[in-house]
Amino acid sequence: MTHAAASGIDSGPVTSPFDIEDYLRRVSGRVDGHLRRIAADQKRQRPARLAEAIEYALLGGGKRLRPALVLASCEALGGDPGDDGLALRFALALEMIHTYSLVHDDLPAMDDDDLRRGRPTVHKAYDEATAVLVGDGLQSLAFRHLLGTGDPRAAALAALLADGALRMVQGQALDIGAEGRKLTEDEVLELMAAKTGALISAAVVGGAIAATGSPRGLEPVGRKLGLAFQIADDLLDLTGDAAALGKRVGKDQAAGKATLPSLVGVDEARRRAGAACDEALAVLAPLGAPAEALRALARFVVTRKR
Amino acid sequence: MTHAAASGIDSGPVTSPFDIEDYLRRVSGRVDGHLRRIAADQKRQRPARLAEAIEYALLGGGKRLRPALVLASCEALGGDPGDDGLALRFALALEMIHTYSLVHDDLPAMDDDDLRRGRPTVHKAYDEATAVLVGDGLQSLAFRHLLGTGDPRAAALAALLADGALRMVQGQALDIGAEGRKLTEDEVLELMAAKTGALISAAVVGGAIAATGSPRGLEPVGRKLGLAFQIADDLLDLTGDAAALGKRVGKDQAAGKATLPSLVGVDEARRRAGAACDEALAVLAPLGAPAEALRALARFVVTRKR
Numbered sequence: 302m303t304h305a306a307a308s309g310i311d312s313g314p315v316t317s318p319f320d321i322e323d324y325l326r327r328v329s330g331r332v333d334g335h336l337r338r339i340a341a342d343q344k345r346q347r348p349a350r351l352a353e354a355i356e357y358a359l360l361g362g363g364k365r366l367r368p369a370l371v372l373a374s375c376e377a378l379g380g381d382p383g384d385d386g387l388a389l390r391f392a393l394a395l396e397m398i399h400t401y402s403l404v405h406d407d408l409p410a411m412d413d414d415d416l417r418r419g420r421p422t423v424h425k426a427y428d429e430a431t432a433v434l435v436g437d438g439l440q441s442l443a444f445r446h447l448l449g450t451g452d453p454r455a456a457a458l459a460a461l462l463a464d465g466a467l468r469m470v471q472g473q474a475l476d477i478g479a480e481g482r483k484l485t486e487d488e489v490l491e492l493m494a495a496k497t498g499a500l501i502s503a504a505v506v507g508g509a510i511a512a513t514g515s516p517r518g519l520e521p522v523g524r525k526l527g528l529a530f531q532i533a534d535d536l537l538d539l540t541g542d543a544a545a546l547g548k549r550v551g552k553d554q555a556a557g558k559a560t561l562p563s564l565v566g567v568d569e570a571r572r573r574a575g576a577a578c579d580e581a582l583a584v585l586a587p588l589g590a591p592a593e594a595l596r597a598l599a600r601f602v603v604t605r606k607r
Numbered sequence: 608m609t610h611a612a613a614s615g616i617d618s619g620p621v622t623s624p625f626d627i628e629d630y631l632r633r634v635s636g637r638v639d640g641h642l643r644r645i646a647a648d649q650k651r652q653r654p655a656r657l658a659e660a661i662e663y664a665l666l667g668g669g670k671r672l673r674p675a676l677v678l679a680s681c682e683a684l685g686g687d688p689g690d691d692g693l694a695l696r697f698a699l700a701l702e703m704i705h706t707y708s709l710v711h712d713d714l715p716a717m718d719d720d721d722l723r724r725g726r727p728t729v730h731k732a733y734d735e736a737t738a739v740l741v742g743d744g745l746q747s748l749a750f751r752h753l754l755g756t757g758d759p760r761a762a763a764l765a766a767l768l769a770d771g772a773l774r775m776v777q778g779q780a781l782d783i784g785a786e787g788r789k790l791t792e793d794e795v796l797e798l799m800a801a802k803t804g805a806l807i808s809a810a811v812v813g814g815a816i817a818a819t820g821s822p823r824g825l826e827p828v829g830r831k832l833g834l835a836f837q838i839a840d841d842l843l844d845l846t847g848d849a850a851a852l853g854k855r856v857g858k859d860q861a862a863g864k865a866t867l868p869s870l871v872g873v874d875e876a877r878r879r880a881g882a883a884c885d886e887a888l889a890v891l892a893p894l895g896a897p898a899e900a901l902r903a904l905a906r907f908v909v910t911r912k913r
Contacts, residue, residue, distance in 0.1 A: 346777060347777065347781060347797070348777065348780045348781050348784050350780065350784060351776070351777060351780035401743075402743075405739055405743060408739060410734075410735035410736045410738075410739060411736050411739060428716075429716035430716045430717050430783050431780070431783070432716075433711055433714060433716055433717060433739070434776050434779055434780050434783075436743070437707075437708075437711060437742070437743075437746065437772075437776050438773055438776040438777070438780075440743065440746050440747070440772075441746070441769050441770075441772035441773040441776060442769075442773055444750055444765060444766075444768075444769035444772075445766060445769035445770055445773055448762055448763075448765050448766035448769060449766055449769075449770075451762070451763065451766070452762070453759035453760075453762045454759075455762055456754055456757070456758070456759045456761055456762040456765070457754075457757065459750060459754050459762070459765055460750075460751060460754035460755055460757070462750075463747050463748075463750035463751035463754060463755075464747075464751055464755075466743075466746075466747035466750075467744055467747040467748055467751055470657070470740050470743050470744040470747060471652060471653065471654065471657060471744070473740055474654045474656065474657035474737070474740050474744075475653060475654050477736050477737070477740075478654050478656060491653070
């Protein structure tokens with residue numbers, strides 16, 4: 302290690318001293334701790350095999366980007382995303398919805414994947430019926446966790462969660478319907494907005510609602526980051542490293558799936574992801590210092606390698 | 608037609624002048640109308656195939672017993688289960704959760720059924736991936752419908768719904784784990800309480816919460832009716848008519864599934880269903896005339912032929 306690196310001088314661009322990797326590490330640690338407690342609580346109920354499979358699915362790693370967006374968005378609007386707060390409950394619920402979608406997405410009848418985050422998928426590690434039930438149960442568990450404290454303020458967030466979850470399913474169905482035929486650019490954008498954009502967007506808006514009771518103008522930030530995230534995901538599938546990603550790459554091409562990079566080219570797709578990120582940053586600029594983490598996450602969404 | 612039948616003298620037992628078939632017909636008509644509107648709303652969104660499959664699943668008939676229990680329970684406690692009210696929204700949400708569970712239950716990886724209510728199951732009429740997504744989407748849609756109006760009172764009902772849905776999944780998992788091995792009577796009762804009892808129970812308790820903001824002592828009624836309903840279901844599978852039921856009979860025996868009738872005999876199982884019904888009726892007796900429909904439903908649960 303050079304002296305410069307040790308002293309931190311070269312540790313990031315001058316305009317962004319915020320350590321996003323450290324932030325994400327801290328959020329994951331916290332989210333994983335809570336998910337572990339939720340899974341342990343499930344394991345006190347029967348049957349054990351379902352509870353173990355739920356734990357296996359929930360604690361399989363992952364960047365916990367959606368929870369990070371919820372907490373950072375809450376902070377950005379002056380909220381305190383402390384332990385047991387509404388923002389944290391929403392963050393965990395959103396991650397459970399995301400996790401359920403991965404479990405079902407991997408099923409033989411869907412994407413038929415054997416590997417997820419470097420481990421056997423749930424239907425491989427257990428069986429297909431258990432994987433169906435793990436997904437179903439995680440969706441219920443998400444709503445139960447969010448609503449279980451009896452806090453009436455959770456109603457608006459649960460409605461947002463349900464809406465995002467439904468749009469995600471519509472996106473999956475668009476994706477399945479698209480296999481084997483050529484989508485237009487508009488169709489690809491519609492698919493992206495639903496399949497991935499809906500939950501990313503719900504994360505940003507949900508953090509704002511948890512902090513202030515309203516979306517407070519963050520809807521476009523959610524939409525832009527959702528778009529940027531999915532373009533980055535498609536670029537990583539084309540150009541990324543399977544080991545770093547913990548999943549197969551080149552899947553979209555192999556499945557004949559149209560993505561934005563496949564339609565407009567890698568460079569143009571990269572430019573559009575950057576532009577979407579910049580538009581989100583422009584909306585966040587007036588929020589000043591409290592939005593520092595959210596702005597760093599917006600940049601991470603497009604620059605990430607995993 | 609004899610004169611006596613035409614004049615209605617023989618149309619029911621003297622102690623129960625309440626026309627439960629007519630009540631159920633009116634509830635189904637109302638529930639079907641609302642579900643049709645919900646499905647039509649989905650069909651304004653894309654993709655069309657998912658929306659059509661959701662409509663196919665939602666409007667496949669069914670007794671609408673759970674919605675009837677919600678509305679009757681609400682009435683029993685002096686509530687007005689009018690159009691667009693909280694009880695009606697909960698009733699529809701509960702029926703959507705029930706419908707999703709049937710769609711997933713019929714999947715090849717689960718019970719592998721080709722027929723449901725006399726029609727091809729969703730994965731037969733469409734395909735397996737669509738059936739997974741229809742179930743997933745219906746669960747989200749249930750919560751969205753219940754919470755979508757922004758009524759904070761919906762939070763408690765959505766928590767109840769989530770809890771019932773999760774217990775139902777645990778019951779399904781217990782059921783799958785039980786195949787091929789002999790369950791004890793306690794295990795069978797546990798399985799029944801979770802797999803079917805949870806939603807039946809949620810229906811009764813949810814109606815009370817919609818009417819008064821609290822379960823108002825109706826939890827035991829929900830539990831007893833859930834037990835009675837499942838025993839009746841198992842008896843119909845053993846002795847019922849496939850045409851009237853719209854599904855295969857003798858399934859449990861063929862699959863080697865332990866049921867209460869298979870463990871204790873048909874007569875004893877029938878006696879226990881009757882006793883559970885009587886216990887529910889005893890709790891409901893002090894509620895008087897407003898609980899007439901709920902008491903008639905309690906009797907229907909054990910006397911039904913479909």
